[in-house]
Amino acid sequence: MAKNLLTANIIDELGLKGLPDAEKQKLLDRMSAIVxxxxxxxIDGTLNDVQRAQFSEILETNDEQKxxxxxxxxxxxxxxxxxxxxxxxxxxxxEEAAALRGxxx
Numbered sequence: 001m002a003k004n005l006l007t008a009n010i011i012d013e014l015g016l017k018g019l020p021d022a023e024k025q026k027l028l029d030r031m032s033a034i035v036x037x038x039x040x041x042x043i044d045g046t047l048n049d050v051q052r053a054q055f056s057e058i059l060e061t062n063d064e065q066k067x068x069x070x071x072x073x074x075x076x077x078x079x080x081x082x083x084x085x086x087x088x089x090x091x092x093x094x095e096e097a098a099a100l101r102g103x104x105x
Contacts, residue, residue, distance in 0.1 A: 005087050013090070014097050031089065038085045046075050 010031065011017060011024050019027070047055060051074050058066050071078045 005090050006083055008090065010090055010093065013094055031093070035085050035089050038089065039082055042081055042085065043071065043075055043078075 011019070011027070016024065016027070043055075044052065055070055055074070058070050061067075075081065
């Protein structure tokens with residue numbers, strides 16, 4: 001199930017296909033920001049002070065290749081960490097949506 005949820009379109013899963021594209025994009029942007037915050041917190045928990053300082057400097061460059069290289073080299077299981085957070089977030093949102101539908105029905 002986790003693999004399916006990882007690749008699932010959250011807008012479709014929530015039954016929001018009919019939303020205007022601009023609204024879908026706003027929703028996806030907000031969801032993405034939440035996942036990025038969660039990933040950032042987990043990354044921060046794995047870095048020591050020196051690594052944090054190095055990472056901060058790299059982030060200021062906005063060089064995605066350097067950022068990815070740092071994360072891959074300094075955060076064990078970085079790709080899995082990201083996948084786990086995406087699946088966790090989608091699960092939570094889908095559970096909350098189901099609960100809301102049940103409360104309204």
